[in-house]
Amino acid sequence: MSLLLLAPRINETGLRLLTSARRRGLRAHTATRWEVPAELAGLRPAHLYGGPLFADVASAALGVAPLEPPADWLTTLPSDLLGRRVECTTLAEARRLRRPAFVKPPVDKLFPARIYPDGSGLPGPDALDDDTPVLVSDIVAFTEEFRLFVLDGAVRAASRYAVDGALAVSPSVGPDARAFAADVLAACAHGGADGSTGSGVGVGSGVGLPGAVVVDIGRTADGWAVVEANPAWASGGYACDPDAVLDVVLRAAGPAELLTAVDAPFVRPVCTVVR
Template identity: 60%
Template sequence: MTTDRVLLLAPRPNDTAPRLGAAAARRGLRVLTARDWRVPAAAPAAWPAHLYGGPLLADSVAGELGVLPLEPPADWLARLPRELSGRQVESVTLAEARRLRRPAFVKPPTDKFFPARIYPDGSRLPGPDAFDDDLPVLVSDIACFAREYRLFVLDGAVHTGSRYAVGPALDPLPLDEDPYAAEVRAFAAELLADSACRLPSASVVDVGLLQDGGWASVEANPAWASGGYACDPERVLDVVCRAAGPATEAADADRAFARPVPAGPSEFL
């Protein structure tokens, strides 16, 4: 990677952004934090760019910067076999989810349009006045995880990882310092090798140990919108730069995972 590049961070950075920015600066990248949802005037127009932030940042500036943000398919978790998901998961529209008459965990796949949580039934979900009926959502059986781990994946292998929760409590720890590290890596290898696990070359996968035993996938997310917890920031940067880099450099196989973004200056301005 040449050093005449830019890493653009979101206006409201999370705890990972400063560590990622420091890693990028050590490589010679110019690190900029957007003041609003626009490309900063200080960004050299001719330099290849990468970004790190949430979906709003990607939708606001990726097209103008020529960045191709990669993200897992919205129905990724629902496509997995039961032995890898650990529970029944369906990809449905919000209108279909509103007809649920049982408790379920419901979430939008990537964008946080409404809170991801257990809903007593579908009547508690946002109504049609708030979101379109055809908004895709994931509906999952309720699963209780004893431990959860974040894995930054590059070219089908775990590039860096971190524990992030023990029970309901946030408890970050580098993966290799966790007593279950070997089991996490073994399950991740099985998951990533499965034909149903279709992911871009750079992404984030969360996995966990169920309270009743056994390993399961929690979810998959875009690397450019995911916190790093106790992951190695240098290796997180490797994944982020691939997951949100110049469209001209993207592999053909990754183009199927591109997030649709406005081609020019953002519609959010």
């Protein structure tokens, strides 16, 4: 029986995944602490769902390989899909900003992702290392934003999650949003991170995405644009079909021995957890 282990402080998506997983016959369990329960540590095959902290704690103990998009993936997209300037740089460089910009950590929520008037408001070297990667983006207003759960280059589930920057969840995803999503995935279908073809979706520069991932897109005053990509094992499902979300999550954080050659470059490095 496969195991799906969820992080403590389970959210609404986690509750839906528990139901879907148990309906399929998986052993779905919510951890009560930020560690793998001793009675579950030896169970295989295993999968996980939770944030980066939980992935760092649980992945090695469960033999799970969590997949995540490259930190600089946005910067590799064609300009007509991105709709703005985005730079992947270090926190030390971002602190030197003298203009307003949207700044965020690529994956881990190390500090708030938001518009900063300049770099002086970013965490100092006493809080985060100078070489911490960050994304610096031109400021753009999204009138609508949509979440796409992608498996092997195809959208398996989609949901609107915001209108004018405010939470506005809806299962309704119009044909124009789906058409843009298809354009994004078609443009990313040139190969994996190692230049090979297969389940990963890549871009012309050779930087790709894992075969199971979340991609967010949005509408602006000038048209459609990619918002960001996120690990499926740490992303909310909003109004997406939970069974389809589960399909993507199981692949995005599954047994290391089942990794494909295309997905292998996207495994999250196991971080040292300080207690």
